[in-house]
Amino acid sequence: MGGYCDRVRVRLAPSPTGPPHVGNAYIGLFDYAFARREGGDFILRIEDTDRERSTRESEEAILEAFRWVGLEWDEGPDVGGPYGPYRQSERFDIYRQYARQLLEAGAAYHCFCTPERLADVRKRRQAQGLPSGYDRLCRQLSEEEVQRKLDAGVRHTVRLKVPLDGETRFEDLVRGAVIIRNSEIDDQVLLKSDGFPTYHLACVVDDHLMEISHVIRAEEWISSTPKHVLLYEAFGWEPPVFIHMPLLRNKDRSKISKRKNPTSLLWYREQGFLPEAMRNFLAMKGWSLGEDREVFGLGDMVENFTWDRVKTSGPVFDLKKLEWLNGEYLRAMTAEELLQRVLQEPYTRRAGERVEKLLAVTRLIRERIKRLCEFDELTNFFFEREPYEAADLIPKKHDADFVRRALREACELLEDSEDWSAEFLEGTLRGLAERQGWKRGALYMALRVAVTCRRVSTPLFETMEVLGKHECLERLQTALHKAAALD
RNA sequence: GGCCCCAUCGUCUAGCCCGGUCCAGGACGCCGGACUCUCAUUCCGGUAACAGGGGUUCAAAUCCCCUUGGGGCUACCA
Numbered sequence: 383m384g385g386y387c388d389r390v391r392v393r394l395a396p397s398p399t400g401p402p403h404v405g406n407a408y409i410g411l412f413d414y415a416f417a418r419r420e421g422g423d424f425i426l427r428i429e430d431t432d433r434e435r436s437t438r439e440s441e442e443a444i445l446e447a448f449r450w451v452g453l454e455w456d457e458g459p460d461v462g463g464p465y466g467p468y469r470q471s472e473r474f475d476i477y478r479q480y481a482r483q484l485l486e487a488g489a490a491y492h493c494f495c496t497p498e499r500l501a502d503v504r505k506r507r508q509a510q511g512l513p514s515g516y517d518r519l520c521r522q523l524s525e526e527e528v529q530r531k532l533d534a535g536v537r538h539t540v541r542l543k544v545p546l547d548g549e550t551r552f553e554d555l556v557r558g559a560v561i562i563r564n565s566e567i568d569d570q571v572l573l574k575s576d577g578f579p580t581y582h583l584a585c586v587v588d589d590h591l592m593e594i595s596h597v598i599r600a601e602e603w604i605s606s607t608p609k610h611v612l613l614y615e616a617f618g619w620e621p622p623v624f625i626h627m628p629l630l631r632n633k634d635r636s637k638i639s640k641r642k643n644p645t646s647l648l649w650y651r652e653q654g655f656l657p658e659a660m661r662n663f664l665a666m667k668g669w670s671l672g673e674d675r676e677v678f679g680l681g682d683m684v685e686n687f688t689w690d691r692v693k694t695s696g697p698v699f700d701l702k703k704l705e706w707l708n709g710e711y712l713r714a715m716t717a718e719e720l721l722q723r724v725l726q727e728p729y730t731r732r733a734g735e736r737v738e739k740l741l742a743v744t745r746l747i748r749e750r751i752k753r754l755c756e757f758d759e760l761t762n763f764f765f766e767r768e769p770y771e772a773a774d775l776i777p778k779k780h781d782a783d784f785v786r787r788a789l790r791e792a793c794e795l796l797e798d799s800e801d802w803s804a805e806f807l808e809g810t811l812r813g814l815a816e817r818q819g820w821k822r823g824a825l826y827m828a829l830r831v832a833v834t835c836r837r838v839s840t841p842l843f844e845t846m847e848v849l850g851k852h853e854c855l856e857r858l859q860t861a862l863h864k865a866a867a868l869d
Numbered sequence: 870g871g872c873c874c875c876a877u878c879g880u881c882u883a884g885c886c887c888g889g890u891c892c893a894g895g896a897c898g899c900c901g902g903a904c905u906c907u908c909a910u911u912c913c914g915g916u917a918a919c920a921g922g923g924g925u926u927c928a929a930a931u932c933c934c935c936u937u938g939g940g941g942c943u944a945c946c947a
Contacts, residue, residue: 513943602940706896748910
């Protein structure tokens, strides 16, 4: 099956025209898994043939983000390799040379048509029910005419001479045979009028020169693949194996887009999704480990990777499941590990606090945090007193009077205590409730708001222990003052 | 419009390639319950699908065809 030798070589080829895209990471994950499984090479190639939109900043962000999700490539613009350069903008001479070769062999031709005429032709053909494309006007030009126009410096492109009849087919490894009549295929532009190659030329030339054995890419490329196959034929090269992964989808099933979904890896990172959760989640789109196991690592994927477990229907990108997965990984960590992850990005502005306190706090939010970016919001009251409504102190089915009594009694009871452990606090306060005939929940709620300034918080007694006696009593006093104004 | 790809619970999926073991399994979500100082975690339980129609066959989610639906491409963007 294709290839020049048995070695598996795959490539991920992003265009640096925007923020790092989840779709790229998705494909990269499969590149990586397959390459590692087969003991092959994983190459990163930057496809910056669009000089209008490509930027260096984007390229750097992409590399950084890919590293973040855990992709490791063997060859690429940053690490080098024997098939470089790995940035297409640095390979323009190569493409021009191969385009010339095609021209000389009569497999390609110069096209002098203007964009206006092209648009016009397209419209006309579509109205006639024909495949919209170029009408091949310049394909008939005589050699003399072509030469005259070239000498006159007329702007032109170079197009592939697609066979007028017959059909082109390729065998997609996961989808089977795809066959298309050549009459449906457009005479693809290979060299733009600015002399730059199009994706199609650059991609085929590079995949050949870099000895790529398997081209793994998204489904949206299926319809260009026959053009590529024709290009391989024109060059007399053997095409690689093609694999088209399904397209990630928005909720409405359209191709995933930033209008309807967060698509930038940067966003996921900022939000505090773990790279391991991200990988796991992406791997589940279109591939399954089997045995109903959904939580698995990259290593598991590599070890068990086969193409026959890849689905071809487009999966909806479902944040809910990602969040759940993220929680699974978060809860599997120790408080120490979790805190380390919070500090390293950092996801918090509390890095300067005492480590013991940070750790104690982390222990209390470990089962409550879904994304690392929630750390500060979840723990803010440990570090500062937050404003709250006095009315919040009143538990359901109780009144202001109850609050005042409860807080006063609690203060008196705790004021002289030496012990401030959670166990002690719980025992004492439970005793208070029992003696007074109060509902425990009500007493705790009043205290919770007084101490944490919130109605929803970490467990009361552990929280009080972390806060310490002094701070707790002061907060209780504050609450008492607030409650005094209540009626 | 033309061409191509796809089709199991709301969502991700197992099963399909190698028809019977599937009145279709798991997970997320949702709903209910247990636990409980709130929230969360955890644990139980429930909800819910083979798009439709024809074939082939003793037997079809599984094979074939059609229809319908969804998606992609249709650029001198990738």
